[in-house]
Amino acid sequence: MLRVAVDFDGTIVENEYPAMGKPLLFAFETLKELQKRGFVLILWTVRTGKLLDEAVELCKQNGVEFYAINSNHPEEVFDTDTPRKLDVDVFIDDRNLGGFPGWDKVFQTLCPNEPVQIAQKKVLSRYKRKGFIRRLLGI
Numbered sequence: 001m002l003r004v005a006v007d008f009d010g011t012i013v014e015n016e017y018p019a020m021g022k023p024l025l026f027a028f029e030t031l032k033e034l035q036k037r038g039f040v041l042i043l044w045t046v047r048t049g050k051l052l053d054e055a056v057e058l059c060k061q062n063g064v065e066f067y068a069i070n071s072n073h074p075e076e077v078f079d080t081d082t083p084r085k086l087d088v089d090v091f092i093d094d095r096n097l098g099g100f101p102g103w104d105k106v107f108q109t110l111c112p113n114e115p116v117q118i119a120q121k122k123v124l125s126r127y128k129r130k131g132f133i134r135r136l137l138g139i
């Protein structure tokens, strides 16, 4: 199954580093849908210590727990022979060439055979119920 490294600031939340930004639209919904499909998610962030704990906790509160954090495996021990680059299939990062494409695009790219974008649909129907779309459009 695909291993995916996911950046935090600017990717899962708006980049307010070292403060905590607001979650990006569809971020957690998409990550949860990817996990349901067996994708292995690794958090890949510059955060350490307390700032890292806050990020991990926010993800947990939103239903996303990572297989590993800043490492290939939970129990990985780093030494001089351990590459610093993660051994993953895909990196999701707002500093990619071309910038961050958005979580809808991430889902479409990683799950090209999905007939519907389940995560997005769920969120949109929630917003619709709240009249969010109507207010947004001013109708």
Ligand SMILES: [Mg+2]
Residues within 6 Å of the ligand: 007, 008, 009, 010, 011, 015, 093, 094, 095
């Ligand atoms: Mg970033």
